[in-house]
Each structure stands twice: as C-alpha cells, then as structure tokens.
Amino acid sequence: MKQIALFLTFLAFVSCNKEQENTKLTGFVFGTSYSIIYNSEINYQAQFDSLFYVINKSMSTYQPNSDISKLNRNEDSLVDAHFIKVFEASKEIYSLTEGVFDPTIGAVVNAWDFGPEGKIINLDRLKIDSLMLSVGLDKVKRIDNKIIKPKGTFLDFNAIAKGYGVDVIGEFLESKNIKNYLVEIGGEIRARGQNLEKKSPWKVGIEMPHFDEEQSILEAIEIRDEAMATSGTYRKFKVDSLGNRYAHIIDTKTGYPSKTNLLSISVIAENCMIADAYATTFKAMGIENVKTYLKSHPELKVFLIFENDKKELETMNLNGFPEKE
Numbered sequence: 001m002k003q004i005a006l007f008l009t010f011l012a013f014v015s016c017n018k019e020q021e022n023t024k025l026t027g028f029v030f031g032t033s034y035s036i037i038y039n040s041e042i043n044y045q046a047q048f049d050s051l052f053y054v055i056n057k058s059m060s061t062y063q064p065n066s067d068i069s070k071l072n073r074n075e076d077s078l079v080d081a082h083f084i085k086v087f088e089a090s091k092e093i094y095s096l097t098e099g100v101f102d103p104t105i106g107a108v109v110n111a112w113d114f115g116p117e118g119k120i121i122n123l124d125r126l127k128i129d130s131l132m133l134s135v136g137l138d139k140v141k142r143i144d145n146k147i148i149k150p151k152g153t154f155l156d157f158n159a160i161a162k163g164y165g166v167d168v169i170g171e172f173l174e175s176k177n178i179k180n181y182l183v184e185i186g187g188e189i190r191a192r193g194q195n196l197e198k199k200s201p202w203k204v205g206i207e208m209p210h211f212d213e214e215q216s217i218l219e220a221i222e223i224r225d226e227a228m229a230t231s232g233t234y235r236k237f238k239v240d241s242l243g244n245r246y247a248h249i250i251d252t253k254t255g256y257p258s259k260t261n262l263l264s265i266s267v268i269a270e271n272c273m274i275a276d277a278y279a280t281t282f283k284a285m286g287i288e289n290v291k292t293y294l295k296s297h298p299e300l301k302v303f304l305i306f307e308n309d310k311k312e313l314e315t316m317n318l319n320g321f322p323e324k325e
Helices: 002-020 045-059 067-072 081-096 106-111 125-132 161-175 272-285 287-295
Strands: 023-029 032-038 141-143 146-148 181-185 188-192 202-207 217-223 227-232 237-239 245-250 257-259 262-269 301-307 313-318
Touching: 023 045, 032 161, 045 067, 045 081, 045 161, 081 141, 081 161, 081 272, 106 125, 161 181, 161 188, 161 227, 161 272, 181 202, 188 202, 188 272, 202 227, 202 262, 227 272, 245 272, 262 272, 272 287, 272 301, 287 301, 287 313
Parallel strands: none
Antiparallel strands: 023 032, 032 181, 141 146, 181 188, 188 227, 202 217, 227 262, 237 245, 245 257, 262 301, 301 313
C-alpha cells in the first residue's frame, strides 16, 4: 500500500511539473521576428502561421495582392473583418488625437523614402502640398465591408497592424483556455497571467537607444495582463546639413519628417493594437504635448527616453509606468 501511495505521489509530481512547462515558438513575420511563449504542451505553430497569413493578406502594404494594396491602387474596395477592426480603431484614435495619428499619411511617407514604395526624386514643397491633399482619415469612409476613399489616398496601417497581430495571437490562445502567455512581435508585446515555468511575472526589456545599430537593454520591467509597444526614432532618420536629426515619423499637418528629441516611446495599454498606435503617435507629439494628453488618458502608461539640451539621455515615467526591476 505504501508503494502505491509513493507511486501516486510521483505521478502527481510529474503531472504538476508538466503543467508548468512552456511551449516557445519563434520565427519571422511582418518583416521582423516573433516569439510566442505559452503554458501548454500543444504546438499551435500551424494555427499561428495561418493567422499571420490572413493578417498579411488583409493589411500588408508590402504584398502586392493584399486587400490594402489593391485598395491603394484603386483596384478593389472590399476588405475583411481584420481590416475593419483596425480601420475602426484607427478612426477613433485619429479623432482622439486630432489627426496626429493618421494612416492616410502613407503617400507622404513613401515620398520621403520611409515606406514600402519608391521615394520621389527632388521632393519639394509643391510636391508635398500636392500629396497632402489626399491626407486625412476623415476622407475615408466604410459601408459594411467596402472602403470608399479619394483616388490618391494611400492607406498604411504599419503603425497599428503589428500590435493588432499580437492581439490576434493572444486572443487565439485565450480561446484555447490558455491563461498564461507572452506574445512578442518585433518588440510589441502582450502578456497575460505569469510565467508559470519560472514561477514569476513576465519580464520584458526596454532597449537602450543606439544610432549605430548596437543592441542593449536599458531596463527590465514586469508586465501583468497588459500590452506594451515601443517606437523609436534612432534607427530610421534623416540628418540635415546642420546635423539635425529628423524622425521617420511624418508630421500629418506639414508633410515633413518630425524634428524631435524623443528617441524612444514605450506605451502600456489594455491591448497591443492601442499601445502600438499611441507609441507612434507620441513620437510626433513631443514631450510636453504627450504629458498634456496623458492627463486625460490615465489608461495609458508611458516611458520616454529623450535627449536633453546637453545631448544627454534622460528618461521619464508617466501615468504609473512601472519602475525598473
């Protein structure tokens, strides 16, 4: 009888350990790498690949046959449910930020050679003004699954679609009753529960800005049942004759790259789509405008890395963004 009890105890111990094991899947999607860690033995790689394919087919401006590419070429106006969710979220953030977040700035982004299509040679004020005539998400309408837009308007969801993709994977895992996971695509993160394998909260790193493509972590934080997105200006920028750096974020009011001392913006929100959109938006706003905006948006937690007047790095935690561990 004692032997049976010992055997049953051993089985319970093995079963308990197995429950704590995470599955970790990595790969490349949306032009970047991904890592998905979740507390289950089941390998969902095929399902993830299928979801990635559908999202790319809907919103990738780098795929000629995607819904958004056909829409931008005025060849088709029909879109799927994924497109509609991102479109409606974009409309809301466009309104809340008074147009600072605007996915119709795509043609100007391309003109400055920051986007998926070729740059415009000898770009000048006249050409920019011409392109800006088609900018404004308020010019784009949706009737059911049909998008109606001006012929020259170029939609680009790259500032929000990656975060949405993170949410789609997270929601899929939740549909399988997986409550402990971390999904990361190109630095955009969604976490739920905790890391049961390590018996600790999920920990994520915030990268130190480097202009020479070196990579290092500035600090690590714990993230609990939230999502985080980070947007930086230190990898894609232009330098003028005076040495001023201009971010790859185009000012939606002027059509010119934003001159900013902000180097990195991390945003924590309920979901990654919202965090992704605001991380991009805040780059164009500037520090003081971000601080003002956050007073009426306590649901957004923000961490800023910027250069002061002496070209020294400073950081700022806003709205309760977690302190480093």
